[in-house]
Amino acid sequence: MSLCFSSSSLFNLHSPPKNQSFSARFSSQFINQIQVSSFPYALKYSSLNLSQPFKCSIQRLKPVTASKAGSVETTLSSFRNKNPKDINILVVGSTGYIGKFVVNELISRGFNVIAIARERSGIKGKNSKEETLNQLKRANVCFSDVTNLDSLQKSLENLGVSVDVVVSCLASRSGGVKDSWKIDYEATKNSLVAGRNRGASHFVLLSAICVQKPLLEFQRAKLKFEAELMKEAEEDKGFSYSIVRPTAFFKSLGGQVELAKDGKPYVMFGDGKLCACKPISESDLASFIADCVLSEDKINQVLPIGGPGKALTPLEQGELLFRLLGKEPKFLKVPIGIMDFAIGVLDFLVKIFPSMEDAAEFGKIGRYYAAESMLVLDPETGEYSAEKTPSYGRDTLEEFFKTVLREGMAGQELGEQTIF
Numbered sequence: 001m002s003l004c005f006s007s008s009s010l011f012n013l014h015s016p017p018k019n020q021s022f023s024a025r026f027s028s029q030f031i032n033q034i035q036v037s038s039f040p041y042a043l044k045y046s047s048l049n050l051s052q053p054f055k056c057s058i059q060r061l062k063p064v065t066a067s068k069a070g071s072v073e074t075t076l077s078s079f080r081n082k083n084p085k086d087i088n089i090l091v092v093g094s095t096g097y098i099g100k101f102v103v104n105e106l107i108s109r110g111f112n113v114i115a116i117a118r119e120r121s122g123i124k125g126k127n128s129k130e131e132t133l134n135q136l137k138r139a140n141v142c143f144s145d146v147t148n149l150d151s152l153q154k155s156l157e158n159l160g161v162s163v164d165v166v167v168s169c170l171a172s173r174s175g176g177v178k179d180s181w182k183i184d185y186e187a188t189k190n191s192l193v194a195g196r197n198r199g200a201s202h203f204v205l206l207s208a209i210c211v212q213k214p215l216l217e218f219q220r221a222k223l224k225f226e227a228e229l230m231k232e233a234e235e236d237k238g239f240s241y242s243i244v245r246p247t248a249f250f251k252s253l254g255g256q257v258e259l260a261k262d263g264k265p266y267v268m269f270g271d272g273k274l275c276a277c278k279p280i281s282e283s284d285l286a287s288f289i290a291d292c293v294l295s296e297d298k299i300n301q302v303l304p305i306g307g308p309g310k311a312l313t314p315l316e317q318g319e320l321l322f323r324l325l326g327k328e329p330k331f332l333k334v335p336i337g338i339m340d341f342a343i344g345v346l347d348f349l350v351k352i353f354p355s356m357e358d359a360a361e362f363g364k365i366g367r368y369y370a371a372e373s374m375l376v377l378d379p380e381t382g383e384y385s386a387e388k389t390p391s392y393g394r395d396t397l398e399e400f401f402k403t404v405l406r407e408g409m410a411g412q413e414l415g416e417q418t419i420f
């Protein structure tokens with residue numbers, strides 16, 4: 001691709017893949033049985049070959065008897081009256097950037113967490129089962145396939161536990177057209193169906209603020225699921241949801257820190273003021289998501305959320321970075337028209353070569369994040385509004401930049417992207 005910014009902060013709110021065959025590569029490797037750490041009597045360890053026995057916490061989970069259809073009889077909405085230690089939360093997308101923090105936050109608050117993971121998790125499947133178990137060591141990890149409803153249901157059935165709440169942090173790792181529908185819609189829907197069949201009466205969805213202006217396929221996939229979630233709550237008063245729509249994550253804004261440190265210019269589109277966001281850290285967002293489990297004021301709500309402080313444009317982010325570096329700001333301002341030209345070319349090519357569908361989509365993703373703010377879109381004015389975008393948490397972008405300058409971007413990797 002011609003426009004290639006390794007820096008990335010401009011494009012990677014939803015990053016396109018370097019290896020587009022990633023999901024295909026792993027889809028055949030999913031298992032239908034559960035091989036997990038913490039459910040001794042429900043689990044098979046056969047394919048785990050670990051030197052140390054897993055820590056077991058099954059006593060904290062309440063086994064249930066499944067009905068003949070495999071579903072569970074429960075008193076809906078009663079979970080809010082329970083003690084956290086008696087509340088079982090199913091987390092899908094537990095191995096992602098946000099999911100990992102959500103799992104830890106829920107556990108810290110005393111909930112029982114059943115974390116669904118695949119056998120090779122993380123960016124490009126870099127983590128083995130052992131590494132995943134280590135990463136999620138305080139959770140009950142269940143290796144299963146969220147893209148296959150039957151296998152997900154079987155996994156949960158084998159565990160023999162009820163589910164009170166489902167938290168989904170699932171997301172396509174590529175942002176490609178088919179993968180977005182497969183994960184942001186279908187797999188997320190599978191987790192709703194499977195969770196409901198085990199008794200879940202609340203669903204917390206990690207969505208994205210950008211779905212308010214849906215121009216991209218993953219946004220449409222997310223919106224379709226959001227609509228079905230809301231319908232479910234409308235039709236069954238014992239069921240509720242919280243839809244969390246965050247603004248930009250820190251990882252999406254840190255890509256130029258080390259480049260600027262090395263003397264490279266900070267790259268931005270237009271005058272650097274085309275878009276703004278209120279960046280939020282993984283732990284602050286995880287805390288907000290965990291609040292959604294019990295907070296009554298978050299029931300059946302769509303919740304846009306940003307981090308603390310004022311909204312920042314790319315220009316302001318760059319100025320902040322150079323101030324921390326103690327260097328004279330050096331900017332490279334790229335006309336947004338270049339993106340439009342490239343997208344036009346890709347749209348033309350995709351008509352001849354349909355296999356370029358994802359490349360064209362990545363172009364649109366890049367264009368979107370170069371120009372659209374990650375703030376609440378005020379329906380009255382049609383403008384993005386920093387004032388109407390709620391703030392939450394304590395972690396600031398300034399502290400994050402300082403950490404990256406000191407320690408690099410470890411743990412903040414963007415995923416399987418070629419930056420358009």
Ligand SMILES: NC(=O)c1ccc[n+]([C@@H]2O[C@H](COP(=O)([O-])OP(=O)(O)OC[C@H]3O[C@@H](n4cnc5c(N)ncnc54)[C@H](OP(=O)(O)O)[C@@H]3O)[C@@H](O)[C@H]2O)c1
Pocket residue numbers: 012013014023092093094095096097098099117118120121122123125146147169170171172173183206207208209245246247248249250252415
């Ligand atoms: N980046 C931003 O600035 C930003 C801002 C606002 C909202 N968001 C939204 O936040 C959400 C989560 O982002 P994130 O960065 O935490 O995502 P992420 O790190 O890419 O994690 C995605 C999760 O989904 C799982 N997953 C993906 N494909 C799968 C498959 N085929 N089968 C099973 N599991 C699969 C991954 O499992 P594996 O580990 O096994 O791959 C992982 O647990 C996204 O919906 C995004 O749109 C992002």
